[in-house]
Amino acid sequence: MPMPQLLAGALELALNKVLALDPNSQKRLAELDGKRMRIKLQEMPWPLTFVFSSRIDVLMDQEQPVDCAMALSLSHLNEMQDPANISALIQDKKLSLNGDMHTAQSFAALMKELDIDWEEHISRYTGDVIAHESVRLVKNIHQRAKSHFLQLGQIIKDGALQEKQLVPHPLAIEDFSQEVNRLRADTARFEARLNQLEQRAKR
Amino acid sequence: MNQQSDTNQTHFGYKTVDKDSKASMVAGVFHSVAAKYDLMNDLLSMGIHRIWKRFTIDCSGVRAGHRVLDLAGGTGDLAAKFSRLVGEKGQVILADINDSMLKVGRDKLRDKGIVGNVDYVQANAECLPFPDNHFDLITIAFGLRNVTDKDKALASMFRVLKPGGRLLVLEFSKPEIEALSKAYDLYSFHVLPKVGQLVVGDAESYQYLAESIRMHPDQDTLKGMMEDVGFEQVTYHNLTGGIVALHRGFKF
Numbered sequence: 288m289p290m291p292q293l294l295a296g297a298l299e300l301a302l303n304k305v306l307a308l309d310p311n312s313q314k315r316l317a318e319l320d321g322k323r324m325r326i327k328l329q330e331m332p333w334p335l336t337f338v339f340s341s342r343i344d345v346l347m348d349q350e351q352p353v354d355c356a357m358a359l360s361l362s363h364l365n366e367m368q369d370p371a372n373i374s375a376l377i378q379d380k381k382l383s384l385n386g387d388m389h390t391a392q393s394f395a396a397l398m399k400e401l402d403i404d405w406e407e408h409i410s411r412y413t414g415d416v417i418a419h420e421s422v423r424l425v426k427n428i429h430q431r432a433k434s435h436f437l438q439l440g441q442i443i444k445d446g447a448l449q450e451k452q453l454v455p456h457p458l459a460i461e462d463f464s465q466e467v468n469r470l471r472a473d474t475a476r477f478e479a480r481l482n483q484l485e486q487r488a489k490r
Numbered sequence: 491m492n493q494q495s496d497t498n499q500t501h502f503g504y505k506t507v508d509k510d511s512k513a514s515m516v517a518g519v520f521h522s523v524a525a526k527y528d529l530m531n532d533l534l535s536m537g538i539h540r541i542w543k544r545f546t547i548d549c550s551g552v553r554a555g556h557r558v559l560d561l562a563g564g565t566g567d568l569a570a571k572f573s574r575l576v577g578e579k580g581q582v583i584l585a586d587i588n589d590s591m592l593k594v595g596r597d598k599l600r601d602k603g604i605v606g607n608v609d610y611v612q613a614n615a616e617c618l619p620f621p622d623n624h625f626d627l628i629t630i631a632f633g634l635r636n637v638t639d640k641d642k643a644l645a646s647m648f649r650v651l652k653p654g655g656r657l658l659v660l661e662f663s664k665p666e667i668e669a670l671s672k673a674y675d676l677y678s679f680h681v682l683p684k685v686g687q688l689v690v691g692d693a694e695s696y697q698y699l700a701e702s703i704r705m706h707p708d709q710d711t712l713k714g715m716m717e718d719v720g721f722e723q724v725t726y727h728n729l730t731g732g733i734v735a736l737h738r739g740f741k742f
Binding site for chain 1: 544545550554578
């Protein structure tokens with residue numbers, strides 16, 4: 288079975304399902320009507336081509352020209368959600384972009400501005416009360432998980448810095464860096480002075 | 491040339507019938523299965539036909555403004571996608587010899603809001619009612635094996651294709667591995683008709699489906715037939731172990 292087509296099919300289905308949940312997405316999608324965009328992820332052997340109309344079609348086509356072609360790593364894909372990040376990613380050489388940058392920005396905006404009323408959609412199947420409670424529960428779990436992760440991060444940081452002293456404190460690193468810079472400057476001055484003295488001795 | 495072209499008889503599954511009567515017999519099969527065609531496709535292929543069709547679209551090279559002929563287009567799976575890919579300036583013609591299939595396809599596409607650049611034509615693949623050098627792309631998915639005179643149909647497709655255009659033939663073919671072939675035979679002749687009987691109430695049509703697949707030319711024979719009518723750079727790609735093959739040929 289052709290795996291790339293299976294992947295493209297799953298991605299296309301997911302993208303269009305998610306867009307259908309946001310009633311305002313059609314307006315943003317209309318800005319991309321008729322455009323083609325190709326994304327090559329470093330971790331994937333095949334590029335994905337997105338064709339925009341009243342929905343998004345995902346193709347594995349590699350031969351047809353596109354309005355915008357991008358190459359980046361999967362780890363930077365999340366940063367692409369914010370159109371303002373695109374220029375910074377290009378400058379940092381984390382993103383290679385050929386063609387119309389506006390297409391990439393419109394696609395990023397399409398995904399970033401998704402506003403899905405999950406409670407409303409779930410209530411169609413479960414009723415209002417269950418939907419409200421389910422969404423509240425998920426939000427609580429998310430908040431708690433986030434808070435636990437932050438706490439855990441802080442505990443690991445404190446343990447590594449202070450109790451076990453596995454890594455130096457950021458202030459110590461900063462101080463060390465400044466010392467190294469001073470030493471580099473002193474060495475440069477010393478070298479210049481030495482050269483000067485050598486020149487004089489030769490005369 | 492295909493041996494069948496030289497006589498007045500042809501295959502209808504394993505039966506040998508008059509050429510004149512095959513079209514109406516095939517029509518009978520598709521009138522019977524049209525209403526539940528999509529459901530049966532999903533059921534019998536376990537949804538894999540969608541992946542085969544996706545692969546076909548990926549090999550089509552279709553772009554905005556192209557004119558596409560989806561022959562034996564059935565319920566419009568390929569035409570729906572092509573309609574979006576060619577855009578407002580392009581055109582897709584969904585053609586099928588069977589009016590029941592065409593009606594199901596037209597209703598399905600209209601229900602999905604696919605209108606404007608799709609036209610529906612009841613046409614026989616052997617004598618296509620279109621001008622010479624007219625289409626950028628022709629696809630025929632799971633249709634060629636039902637055509638009475640395949641050579642004549644391929645020649646007709648070659649005529650209406652623009653120079654630089656391509657033909658894609660997606661069709662059941664010959665499995666590459668012997669073990670797979672045996673398992674596939676078992677499935678085709680024992681499971682397929684029973685599911686057909688259960689869902690559509692028609693085992694015979696699905697018996698014909700299994701037989702017609704076995705009587706269809708294998709990968710290399712079909713490649714040769716395409717070359718014989720003038721197609722160039724003909725290649726094929728086996729899918730799911732050769733159960734299905736996608737043939738691609740260009741007109742220059």
